[in-house]
Amino acid sequence: MSQITFSKNEKELIVRKIQLxxxxxxxxxIGQFDAEFLLDFISQELGAYYYNRGVYDAQEALAAKLDDIRDVIYQLEQHTDFQR
Incomplete structure (x- = not known):
């Protein structure tokens, strides 16, 4: 996984939220420098946990959609004398 980074505008917004x-x-x-330092710490030390949670959630969402697609395909199947 690559390092989590934010654009300048994103970082400014997050820093303001930390200060607020x-x-x-x-x-x-809390000053801007300290808030940026805290953001960098959170990104480096905790960011992977949040990133992985997002990955797991995306995998679950994809698996659910694939189940739906399998069901639709199964409904398209027509009866034959062949057995699986």
């Missing part, structure tokens, strides 16, 4: 969280929930002010 600290302000509203923890009643603490």
């Amino acid at each position: 969280y600290f302000s509203e929930e923890l009643q603490q002010k």
Whole structure:
């Protein structure tokens, strides 16, 4: 897996959200540098866990769709004397 990175605009948005969280929930002010440092830490140390969860969810969604497709194909099958 490649390193998780964000565009400049995405990073700015996430940093603002971190600062807002600290302000509203923890009643603490956190500067932009510290918020960026925290974001980098979370991305490097925890990002893979969230990424993998997304991969697992995508696999489950795909498996469910494949089951639906198998059912539709099975319904198209016509009766013959051949056995599987």
